[in-house]
Amino acid sequence: MDQEMADIEAQASNEEPEAEAAAILKKANRPVTLKFADVVYKVSLSKRGSCHKGTKLEEKLILKGITGIVLPGEMLAMLGPSGSGKTTLLTALGGKLGGKLSGAITYNDRPFSNAIKRNTGFVSQDDVLYPHLTVTETLVFTALLRLPNSLTKEEKTTHAEAVITQLGLTKCKNSIIGGSFLRGVSGGERKRVSIGQEMLINPSLLFLDEPTSGLDSTTAQRIVSTVWEQAKGGRTIVMTIHQPSSRLFYMFDKVLLLSDGNPLYFGKGSEVMDYFSNVGYTPSVAMNPSDFILDLANGVSSYTDFCDNQTIVKQSLVSAYKSNLADKLMAEVQNIDNHLQDGVNDKQFAQWATTWWQQFAVLFRRGVKERKHESFSGLKIGQILVVALLAGLLWWQSDASHLQDQIGLLFFYSGFWGFFPLFQAIFTFPQERRMLEKERSSGMYRLSSYFMSRMVSDLPMELVLPTIFVTITYWMAGLKSTAENFLRTLFVLLFNVLAAQGLGLALGAMVMDQKSATTLGSVIMLSFLLAGGYYVQHVPVFIRWIKYISISHHAYKLLLGSQYKASDTYPCGTSGGVCLVGDYPAIKEVGLDKQVLSAVAMGIMLVGYRLIAYLALMRVGVTGK
Template sequence: MELNVWEGEYKAVPTNQLLDTTKNGGDEVLNLSSSGATQPVTYSWENITVFYETTPGNCLTRLCKKSPPIRKKILDNVTGIVRPGEFLAIMGASGAGKTTLLNCLTFRNSGQLKISGERYLNGAKVNTDTLARISGYVQQDDLFISTLTVHEHLRFQALLRMDTHLTYEERMTRVEEVINELGLTKCSGSMIGHPERGIKGISGGERKRLAFASEVLTNPSLMFCDEPTSGLDSYMAQNIVQVLKNIASTGKTVVCTIHQPSSEVFALFDRILLMAEGRTAFLGPVGDALSFFSAQGMPCPPNYNPADYYIHTLATVPGHEVESKKKIKEFCDTYDTSDAGKSVQEMVIANRSIKSSRSQELDLEPVKIQRSPYKASWFAQLRAVMWRSFLSVRREPAVLKVKAFQTIFIASLIALIFQGQTYEFQNVRNFQGALFVFLTNMTFQSVFGVINDITLELPVFLREHFNGMYRTDIYFLSKTTADLPVYIVFPFLFVAIPYYAIGLNPDVGRFFIACGIVILLANVATSFGYVISCMTSSTRVALAVGPPFIIPLLLFGGFFLRNGSVPVYFDWLRYVSWFMYANEALSINQWNGISFNDTMSPCPQHICTEDYILKQFDFNPNNFYRNIGCLFALIVGFRIIAFLVLLKKTYRKN
């Protein structure tokens, strides 16, 4: 599927490109046109205070007595502002609160935090949807689909994140511009790669530039970056920060957190926000920081990196916590009453008092909670995500080769172990064992295959979903559809190799029915794998949780324990066990039309028939279509549960 099939999906329509604030029911709200990301913005925050509540004690003490929660203050009345064309760096020692502040400014990762304070964009109170539409956020961890090339990744981003009025040609032109601007031309055709999965790809610096390219693509007015130099050498770190400096020089507003920048990197910042113990120690131009520290009796030594000096000065020294905190409190109190602190307060108040001009109130639509955050239509999202999902499956030959080897090897091993079974009563158990091995192997292969795949991809999905790229149902539908051929071909191959070698029912129709049953079971197991993957937080947890759920269902599959011998209090488990339905269906299919003479058998008149053999396992020939229907029902049921769990994971309060 080529991307140019969507060329007709995007039609140019007239639009305003204004960013404005208007009154709505007495409250100021931000108004955006469909491409408001080109208007310079001033972002301010006032009295941001963050608490984290924890309940003391362990589980038993919490049950026995209700202790009042302990509140830990992480941020304390932090106020600041950043204007168009400025590059603001948030700095501080570990635990100073810089990452928490960035999360508050971007409305991300709030979790159990209690946040108070206001945030303003061009004088209007800002909410999550508004900020997402006009800003870009480069997170510390680079998350990509490793099998895409750099150019394919940016094309995918362009199709889903750029404004609806842009044509396909304009989107692709913008992709080429960004690739050239960020120096990605050399690696544009290279696969992104994933070192941990053994997929070779681009370098760390190129990955970081690609992360910037993904955000710059939409021409945002406001850029946030969390530790952009993390894991890079000094040269590449300076290169990345220079990219941010260039972005700010075009009139955009750039905010980043950074840890111990070199002196060359530090010189690129326009303004710095120094934090200590959750408070603002200084906010202002880089050059003013030296004089401010000198005025407090703490001049920076000559030939010393100012960034290192500021961080060391405002850090809590182990073993001298009381003295350090006292010094930090005095320093922050001095800043609050200084000319620099008062100047910031005045600018924040001035930004909050901005009134919208009449000339900017035309043809604008207020951003509301109910407005869809997605810029592409449902079908455009489906086409793009479906293309990427199929491409991702096809581009992982190592995974497909491993699955093929695993399938062929185990199927051949089963054929060698069970080969040449003759129709004697004493071999009935061998036939049933071979059938049950089909079921158990396909179950574990399918469940663990899905877990290893989905849990690694979920962080990418969550980040892209919260960026407003595509819906949850789009991702789930595309992923399950792309995986479907794999879980049809390999189960068929697994049954086909040993089927006739074992001596199972020779009728060709029965062979294809057996393959169909195993394919159904593989897809039930796959659906169950989706449930486990969506419920858990990591691959390790999912792999640990899977077997305890599967083993009880396996025990009630009718092989180890006859259906009639299941304890009444566990009888309900049989009806959610795909092993039971598939085992009974395979057994009915296997013994259909089979009868043989065995003078040593207990069969009536020593003639073993289908009914007699199935009766030994408490299987009912009339249940065949019921079992097939129940397998389909389990596929649908598990996938609905998985989708609802994933939907809950993507839900967040406004």
């Protein structure tokens, strides 16, 4: 697999195809005029009423009639204080906001559709990337998933290499992305990788949420300059930005200023100071235009008292906007002719750029490369080896005369390899939720291809460690030394691992909170363990039903069957007599019969828990199955 990626990278280093791809990326596929008129967004909040009335719902306006237009080749910057509605509006314009949204949002005078979705890039504020993949691997895998089948694998890779060159990422192309506890590329480089993922599809419309957040002024300048160059290629760019420097501010073609969901200004960035001067607000000293208008959006003016008159300033600016800009802007949005219709209709764009099998193959390779570091970490391997050696020494060469000790080891197998894979699996989907939401909302792949690739890619990594564990402890403990008994024991243990893993996946997918899912998993597994048939043989009738849904019970029963038959004997009594294993009290209660029934129950749990996990994941993301 590493060799395959090396071959891809070597193939992509060909300069001529890279130059061709770079030339293609300079211009938008299909220019898009973005119009939004009187956009209103409401959310319902619960409000506690009087004692006899209880809780009632209250609606809050987040966006209060926002209107604007962005033409191809223009870059719109949305400014405003925290909580002013910038990200909400950006999400609505990007087609990612549901709920009580009203008003008209059109793209070349058409509503949001598959055609627009396939021509739209959306860069979120937080860089959601896999930490162990290199820059090249991240962009190549994204290209293989997002670019259509009209391009060959080599052409997709060439596009990824062209984006790397275009965004100035050549020096770090073979460096890993990194994360909170893993050193990788810098923050600015990570942001450019996020932008590069969207640039791969050569979007006509690009949305960016706070692309300069947390970056120094020089890096922020480089990021915005890169985006500005994309706009000059005929793209329509919309971004939110918190407090840009004056150098950045004058790069914006248009500016939208928001305050508490109200528009205070929409127009050319070069005319913003003249507008506010005309409505009575002029800075007392020369200052950065963005600082000045953000002060106004917060209700702070050099002519007003900071504490008492913030509301008055905001109200006067809202009134000024309605008097001076609102009608003129609405007329412009409604009357401007859109000459960019090109006859491309939604039917020409399939919902998915690639086939199910292509998505599965790429996601499988990406999953193995990303998770092999975690699955085979030195800490995890060391943990398993230490426990295996300790168990082997504690049960060293126990024979049939120590029957209680042997069945104790088998129950330890079922318990340890119930808890361990459960807690490993619980973290799977909560950790990947943001990545899944990001990629699914962009229509990158089907949920089913992601889910199956995740299940299959985890198999070798999840089954190697229990195999090593059994291999060590089985022979040290002196269990039956035939190949048949060993393989049956190993098979049952792996079966147990997969069933417990399925339960962990289901809990993680349903709860999507690591702490809550871990607590719930602990309670469930402890219940299964207590009802497993080892600790308590005489379980009261009213609670006996738990053992039938207990992974530990069925695994323990199958493990006993892998070692013993009812007709086997063991030394008992003081006169050298022997007794039947099937009559041993601790074994008799669990029983050595109905092995097939327990195997079927385990199989149902193995499949059923995964089906529950899949259904729970269907609420994550927005499209497909």
